[in-house]
Amino acid sequence: MKCPHCEEELGLNNICINPVCSYFGTEIKFSTDSDRNNIKNDTQNYSNIKTTASNSFEYTHRYSDKNSQTYNNIDKQSTDNYFKGNNCISKEELTTFIGNNANYYFKYIGKIRTNNKFSSWNWPCFFLNSYWLLYRKLYLPAAILIGINFASSKILGHKTYLFFILMLRIIVTIFANSIYLNHCKQKITKIKASMSSLSEIQYSQYLRKLRKKGGVSLAAPIFLLIVSILVTIIYIIISLSTMSKAPGFYSGSYYL
Incomplete structure (x- = not known):
């Protein structure tokens, strides 16, 4: 039992x-x-x-x-698969650093994972070009692009210059998103490396630093626009003054 x-x-x-x-x-x-x-x-x-x-x-x-x-x-995967290497960047870090229109770049990262292609098309960059680069705090690429534009305008002929500038604008537009995200990776990694440890208090400071170093800048493109307008006005004034000093047309008896 x-x-x-x-x-x-x-x-x-x-x-x-x-x-x-x-x-x-x-x-x-x-x-x-x-x-x-x-x-x-x-x-x-x-x-x-x-x-x-x-x-x-x-x-x-x-x-x-x-x-x-x-x-x-x-x-x-929305970020780490794109940022390959030892330094992983979370979605929160990237969102904080990018600021405005962060979802657009996450969609671009998703397309990279799906198609494994780094090329894309950025309409704001196509129309604004150097101004867009300055808006996204890509100061070095913007300075290089402005320098190339100025140098080519002095070296190339008018038609060749226009064709060259158009091709350059298209190339920059195709790789604009890739250039910007690589810039984000380098800046975030550098800021993270500068902080020895990330406690709860330090982490909030870290996010504030990302927000400050990242984001967008309206001052830089506005400054470039003002300089461009001033240079154009000065060029027009000099051209008009040169034309006014040119010798006029006199009758044949004047030279006898």
């Missing part, structure tokens, strides 16, 4: 001899066979319910962890 609580064989006088059982050393009394069967069935049902609940919890916990891990992987 078995103990209805632990399913182990009973000893003499129906005493439970299982040390693990809570009824160890206690005489198990059965009034009738039906009562014994009921106790046995209840114990088995409780055990099944407990096992089912435990398995359900473990499955739910595993499923939750899996979903959480999958979400984190997707969140990381």
Whole structure:
């Protein structure tokens, strides 16, 4: 005969001899066979319910962890798959640094992961060119582009210059997003390296520093626009003054 609580064989006088059982050393009394069967069935049902609940919890916990891990992987893939190397950049860091219109660049990163192509098309860069580079704080590329434009205007002929500038504008537009995201990677990595540790307080300071160093700048393109207008006005004034000093047309008798 078995103990209805632990399913182990009973000893003499129906005493439970299982040390693990809570009824160890206690005489198990059965009034009738039906009562014994009921106790046995209840114990088995409780055990099944407990096992089912435990398995359900473990499955739910595993499923939750899996979903959480999958979400984190997707969140990381939006940036980490593009920024390959030892220094991983989270979505929060990149969003903080980019500032305005960050979702546009995440869509571009998604296209890179799908098509494995770094080329794209940036309409603001096509129309604004150097002004867009300055707006996104790409000061060195903007300075190089302005220098090339100025030098080519002095070296090349008018038609050749226009064709060259158009081709240069198209090339810069195609790789504008890639150039900007590489700029973001370098700046974020440099700022992160300058901070020895990132505690909770330092992390908020780190995000503020990313926001300050990144983002956009209206002052730089406005300054370039003002300089361009002033240079154009000065050029027109000099041209008009040169034309006014040119010798006029006199009759033939004047030179006799």
